[in-house]
Amino acid sequence: MTLAVYFVVTPNVLLLDYAGPAETLRMAADIGADLTITTCAPVPELHTSMGITLSGLSPLPAQLPDGALVIVAGNASEELDYARPEALAVIDWLAAQRGRDIRVASICSGALLLARAGWLDARPCTTHHALLDMLRQSAPSARVMEDRVFVDDGQVVTSAGITTGIDLALYVIEQHFGAELAARVARRLVMYARRGPNDPQLSPWLAHRNHLHPVVHKVQDAITRDPARRWTLEELAELAHVGPRHLTRLFTRHAGIGVVAYQQQLRIARARQLLADPALSMERVAEQCGFASARDFRRVWAMYVDDSPRAHRTSH
Template sequence: MTLSVWFVLTPGVLLLDYAGPAEALRMAAEMGADLLLHHCAPVPRLATSLGVEIGGLRALPPELPPHSLLIVTGNACEAEDYARPEAHAVIDWLRHAPRADTAIASICSGALLLAAAGLLEHRQCTTHHSLIDDLRALAPTARVQENRVFVEDGQLLTSAGITTGIDLALYLIERHAGAELAARVARRLVVYLRRSGHDEQLSPWLAHRNHLHPAVHRAQDAMAQEPERSWTLAELAQRAHVSTRHLTRLFAEHAGVGVLAYQQQLRIARARELLADGRLSVERVAELSGFNSARDFRRVWRRHAAGVPREQRRRTAAAR
């Protein structure tokens, strides 16, 4: 069955909030997913966060057709943008346009528009980490989740926005058209690693990377590509084109973490992903993540994560 996807924009839309997930879904449709994309707004032409304009937008439909997905994008300057009459028109429209079978998603501050329309009451949701308090004020009964890439509550999905809009789009593609096509879209987008809704906004795969030293990045790239490999310091130094002693010093200075601790964080992140597969035993997860034994895995887990691996598996299963 064709899924009708409706992107809803307001003046000042943050362009990556819109273009990232829209391109992911467009590629999915091009690659065989049964998706039909629509782009609508209260005005036919509007300015974006970059100052350039988007034209050719459809009017907000009086009602959505059956089996629709509604995606409300975020904005760059919420206080100013959401005080505009166009934003109020979207809020009014959101109160009556969705059907009982309409799936609703928001990117970044789009969750504030959903909240203003009363769609988040008593629901689990999230938004960009800088807007968590604003969301709680607008939807006091909502169960707002912090530091999450996206949150799914039935037919409602809310995301942290910016690049996490792509994570959400890939999840939607997987849900509608299967994991294989979602993986193909991810490869085409050159997305390094897809995050799930259970991951933190500040992903371990991205942590300790906000520096500019090329040698440290080369070593980090090698470990991230094969976190399960038993990398020696000499092998990493060879990849980084520096001495072992120099790499150790550079890593601490620029990444702010030791080489071993960084590798352990990546292995724990990999293990979290594998634990979502209920067919894999904890022992097999430990092996695939690069740990010498399940005992070693549990020891390192306690250092970097709360509880025990089996609890993580139960939480993931319950959330899904």
């Protein structure tokens, strides 16, 4: 099903809050993601934080399709900008969307608009570090979290702001269209795992890619496409047109991790997903992730996860 994405902007929108994630999603669509992007506002044109005018904006839709994603971009001067009638109109529109089968997200101070529309009541959320107190005042029952790049509460995703909107967009791409496509977009952006170390949504599919070496990227792309395959170092080296020893040195130097450990982390990430299906036996999970046996799977799991696979399955 096509993912319909609606960016909502208001006068004096912080240009990078909008353009960063919008371009990220556009690139995803260019390389195969089935999504549409609409930029809407309560007025047909408005000035941005850079003084550039955005025109041809769609009106706030009277009806959103089921499964739509609404992304609210932040502004440059929140106290003044969000007292304007255009921002008040967005708050009213957002409030009217509550209870519908959609998902909402915010970039930076866009969380304040979600808060005032009631979307963040009793939810964990975050925003730019300079706006945390303002967010607490706007949504007293919300659980405002500090030091988070973004927080996903299922129907609502909030991000810390500005460039973290790109992290959020990559996360959305990974959720809807898979890790390989998200990694391809990240590579095109020359931007990889920028999510903070305290972020529970840190993805091993995007980690260890914050480098520019084409040989290492080529090998990582191959492993990401098929982590369950029993790759040999010689196969990967031949794919990259280098020798096995040279590949080992390059991979460790630029990715900051060994080839085997990198593949193991992807397999464990896949196992986490499969364990959510109670119909799959532990042996079947191990097989689908490329492990020789359930015993081998448990051994590798213990290297990266504190609890056991069975405990993980029970807790989810």
